Amino acid sequence: MGQTIIEKILARAAGRDSVTPGDIVDVAVDLAVLIDTNFYPAAWREVLKVAAPEKVAVIFDHRTPAPDNRAAEAHRVGRAFVETYGIERVHDVGRDMGIAHAVIAERGYGLPGSVLVCDDSHTCAAGAFNCAAMGVGEPDMIQSVTTGRTWFRVAPTIRYELTGILPEGVAAKDLFLWIAGLYGAHTGHNIEVGGPGLASLGMDARRTFATMAAELGSDFCTFEADQRLLDFMRARTDRPFTPQSPDPDATYAELRRIDLGAVRPRVALPHSILGNTASLQEAVGEPIQQAFIGSCANGTLDDLRMAAEVLEGRLVAPGVRLIVTPSSQAVYREALRLGYIATLMEAGAVVTNATCGACCGAHMGLLSAGETCITSSTRNFRGRMGDPSARIFMASSAVVAASAVAGRIAGVPVPNAEATA
């Protein structure tokens, strides 16, 4: 019987010919990524052995640089672990810092056909690279690091077959919000993305969608490997890898065709995404006090470019704080080189260092009681970015930037709109 991409990757990692939905598989982990939150006292345990130090990476991201004593201590514990076990792939505060999923992308750590785990729910981001990547819990990470293995429940797969191209001004975030609005939760299922429309999506766009699959409630979200992916990987790593393609007779729980050309900008309304999205037109006009562009999903170079294009020659509205957090220091440097950062700052944005930061309410941009924020980050749950009474809308980085200028939720201004009106 034919297998989907994820079934083939998990079968290889389990040393089996095939797997079937419902199976519990014990697999070899190709890369276990520890993050700073793993080293807090309530999370960490004293490790007595590490199965394979070369299959472990340590990336500090949630609270970097340390904003308080607790974070500083967690970083110290993490550095001691790195030292003790000779971990080589380390991304501490400094030049190579970034949100784990962004670093995994730009360093080519999420190899096609491989298994990657990390204690962050957005680990599915690396699915954009044809990698079986899934967020797991703290104990799962300690098991993966010490034994080199973990388990997965094989779920049935829903395939998205993409055709067409996204219209001008419509982002991968909108594609995610579109699918969330159409289909709701994907709990207990994997997502597979492919089809002729895939070629039109750049790697940043693919990663935005794969990251946001966590918000659809799916397990794995794996993309087909095309030439663009192979070129991307070969520019970043010398490590060998074996991409997996779905069998022609693979069995899917459902096959859903998406015409990218039909997607329009959408907004998620406060406190949840699933069953709670609206068209941009329905959401415009809502006054905001903060606008945030960042996170593993939308702190990419694509996002900073989109924001800079909207903000060029404009100013953030009085009474609005626009906070921009690049997903990695490498993205920050590239955006600096391309002039995006100057444009953002001239407009009044505060550009922070790379970190998870405000997305998870950790630091640098929390909301106070009763405030309203529009964000392009990963979640709009109650209390996520600060006070539980704050309201968080979610949209693409372009819409967030346009809203920051307008002082209320707004669409991207169309050049010469008045002349043509």
Add this chain to the structure above:
Amino acid sequence: MITGRVWSFGDHINTDLIMPGWVYDQSEEAQTKATFSAVRPGFADAFTPGDIITGGLNFGTGSSRPAARSLRNLGCACLLADSINGIFLRNCVSFGLLAVECPGIGALAQEGMDLSVDLETWQAGPAEGGNRLAIRPVPESLLKIMQGGGIFPVLERSGHIAPAG
């Protein structure tokens, strides 16, 4: 047979609600005390060990934070939901919280009712009788870890981690 008083929740209950971000870097005790504090102030104090939590679709969606451990620490005898998010279900296994998928439980279970859960017949329903719903059986290998205190005791016995200090 497990019988307990129900605390009923709806669809898409996320782990930011179960364990708010502001206790992420604090002690296990502080995390447990803050359970559901944004939507049900005083929940941790009112919850009695042996009580049962029910939910609708996609329970535990969101962050991979150790929210399941807080429910375990409160003494939750069983969590039942129409469906459970994949990462959250892993955490239930790994931290040792009995958690099962039981389609229809979100609508059936009423706040404060006594619910009985039978892992022999894989059924759940009101303790006083009436409609009983089918539970999706949990594979034996996972059930053993769930009911055995999670993964840490296994790793302690195998010498991969030091005993809890």
